[in-house]
Amino acid sequence: MTDRLRSFEEEALPHLDAVYRFALRLTGAAADAEDLVQETFLRAYRSWDQYTPGTSAKSWLFTICRNTFLRQRERERRRDEVVERAVREGDGPSVPGGELPLFMPAAQSDPEGELFRDMIDESILNAIERLPADFRDAVVLSDLEGLSYAEIASVLDIPVGTVKSRLFRGRRLLQQELYSYAIEEGYIRPRQP
């Protein structure tokens, strides 16, 4: 085996699961995700010279995966490609409009966050999938895939300030969603005024 292939297998291949999950979220379908993963790893292997050893191979692969996906989508001109950016956002202060970081009704009725301990993983993942795409991507890359703010900024091609505000709002939206779910399912009772 060549050194190039060996180093690629050692550093890049361990991230196959993470790249697959990322591809699945981008494409929304298992078959498309598998094609995208193959294309991503092939491109990554061809560009392996451009990878800086010691940096995050995971975020480097995510970047290639996303760029490949965007190029494919552009080429195919899918009908549903026009995505409404329904959610306004700015690159301003990390506390948008002076809002608090937490979803307060939830934090007040459950200050210890007990509801998070009882909740089923699948319900949580479903709630994450329901977040608006921009927020979902930031939350997934940070909280599920463990990327740093700088890495997320590079993968999504947005400024670090935008990463912060998307995480801030995305996490609060997720808390809100989980709170509603927890009340529906009877995990907790809404706080009496």
Added chain:
Amino acid sequence: MSDVTCREALARLYEYLDGELSGASAEEIRAHFELCQCCYPHLRYATAFQEMLARVASGQRCAPPELRKKVAELLRAEAARSGG
């Protein structure tokens, strides 16, 4: 108590928890949350929230074994083709 206001501490809550603050800033924020009765519950709550996500992250789905095999074959073929 440190000079950090509650508003600043809350604004940087996630940067603190995400390990995005440098030593001195992280220490300031940590000290504030430790001493401030108003802010401490926010830290507890956000920590529980992130622990939940860490739990979910560890149980996430893996790539199908056939895909892993296909990618390995693809790379070997490419290495053979390009000679490196």
